[in-house]
Amino acid sequence: MSDNQMTDKAGTVSPAARPRLPHGVRLVNSEAQGGWVLLAPERVFKADAIAAEIIRRCTGEASLDAIVDDLAATYSAPRERIHADVSALIAGLVEKRLMEL
């Protein structure tokens, strides 16, 4: 399914979408740079601790719903809030071609 079908016009990611990093995009923990970085063709994005926890779970196997459930349970946080943050991050990464659905 194309990325377009898995996000609506407001950029909300479908609960059934299984986000994954595309070929050529990797999440790496760099000791020298002091944290997680998302590496892509000619681009480097620093991932803060929260973003890294989300992106680490985007393996193409877990659905958005499952990722949100996992994070909500792990951090004992309100599911609605987690869902909004995860959906926004993933939609933004899809826009930059740093994530596939």
Added chain:
Amino acid sequence: MDTSANGNNVRPLGLLAELTHRCPLGCPYCSNPLELDHRSDELDAAIWARVFREAAGLGVLQVHLSGGEPGARRDLVEITAAAHDAGLYTNLITSAVGITEKTLVLLADAGLDHVQISIQDSDPASADHIAGYKGAYARKKASPKQWCGESCRSPSMP
């Protein structure tokens, strides 16, 4: 370089590795239009492996394997593997001339993350003129499909 741990720690992100100055093309804009370092003066794979490890230690995240034409190195797969093993994101900057599908598969297995093909001009005749190599443009344009099959996203080129 500021190596303090106060949060203003600025470290290099990328390393451009000119593996060779040999190249089948002769683009006049290139920093190496003529032979600069002779083949016998090129750094060997073991030295590059050390350089990659040291670079990674400094904070470098991505290495751009370039030249000259990096495909002119017979040990390109070994060098690519060394960069990958050092934890670097590896980008091959190539003319695409002389990189076969077989080589590309070996490079991918060695951990190559990305390939960047140089294009001299959007006009084929002008591109070949700049490169000093007849048919270079057509070969560049055909390379992605030759390497990856019909599923490869076709570049928007005339």
